[in-house]
Amino acid sequence: MNSESSSSIQQFAATQFEGYRFYTETIEVTHMSALAFFEAGGNDYTGKRMFWKNREKTFTLVGIGHAHVLSTNETTGRFDKIKKDWKNLSRQIVNEEQSVHPVLFGGFSFDPLNTKPSEWRRFPQAYFAVPTFQLVLKGEQAFISIHLITKAQESFKEFDVLRKKRDKLIHAAQVLEVDQYDKPVVTERIELRKQEYMDSIERITTIINAKEVEKVVIARTVKLGFEEKFSPTSALYQVSNEQPESFLFGLEAQEQFFFGATPERLVKVENDRALSTCLAGSTPRGKTIEKDTELGEALLQDPKNRAEHQYVVSMISEVFKATCSQLIVPKVPKLMKIRDIQHLYTPVEGNLNVSSTLFDLVELLHPTPALGGEPKLEALALIREYEAMNRGYYAAPIGWIDTEGNGEFAVAIRSALLDDEKAYLYAGGGIVADSTPESEYDETWVKFRPMLRALGGQLSDES
């Protein structure tokens, strides 16, 4: 397990927030559509919004505006920096609310050592923000918080301005109609560097068969062009309709918007309980129930997919052994069936040791062999060398943490980067000894399918 810690950052963080005050005020509202609130925030805060809905649909979070940004472009120490900064910033809270806690939302890039030029121009190696306006939907309840982080003395005046803006936002969201979003008109669909992708799988299987590594995940990109600029709210709306059984996330960085609907939890911490998900090994859904069951059963028995899966279970179990007690790791995987695809799935849980935190788990787990490979560092080096792309935030941790240390991170797969009138879609798969370029290529199409449908980029013969 590697750690990206660096001592100079630790010293800096200890004093960084002296003199700052972190004010927070929460009201409960009777009802609020998360998407309408997100859209209403676009009037004054385009480029500074975030969206999250958990897989169980019991918790939704929308952030509008930046009360404070924590980010870094350093290639080492980024997990540690964000962890320490958040701890220090949390300490500056003047008036902690009981109903909901302030949240830090954001993500990390997949691999800061990948220096290939890419479309990810607005996303630093770590990018988090405390939103100025935070909407939390929990069960039937809706809470809206204002956060102000400032050194200014006369901050009550500033806070009053924010209360007025909050009320304007609530009004705008309440009068919006949110079911009016159309799909974009797609003008082109390009498979970027397809031949390089096929060649890289060939190359990686040779390396695996020479016993240099055991598993490496290789991904590729499909680019869509639209007739006109497509809005982040529409993108969220479309993707949530296509993939209801997943985590839904969205993160704006100026004019770029990273979003997706991923079935994969990296880690959740709630009151010292830690949960993770081993998700690797895939097959399509069947058109009939008989075919579907047959495919699922075959997946459960398939040595290639079971091998892909087992690397993930072993690695996550090792991380949990080092950070938790009373582990629960089922001995055999189950099937996770979602709209277009079935996966092998093993949930892992344990009681988090007092010395470990959510950010520690994120750092230790990223990337699991479901997105990196085994061994981790060797696989990362091979991805850097042979994969014909720079993943940016694809396959990386994205999520939130509150001032109590509770929170959840998903693995940002089944995702796309929206960049004005273009979108970049990403999908990959676990390469093991008996992988073939053709079958891995086919598997990526199954993984692209929900996002392609959401964005209108599927071919006419695809459903």
Ligand SMILES: C=C(O[C@H]1C=CC=C(C(=O)O)[C@@H]1O)C(=O)O
């Ligand atoms: C790399 C991706 O999926 C991972 C997660 C589940 C199953 C996977 C597989 O069977 O290859 C991948 O490890 C992706 O969706 O882009």
Ligand SMILES: [Mg+2]
């Ligand atoms: Mg696979």
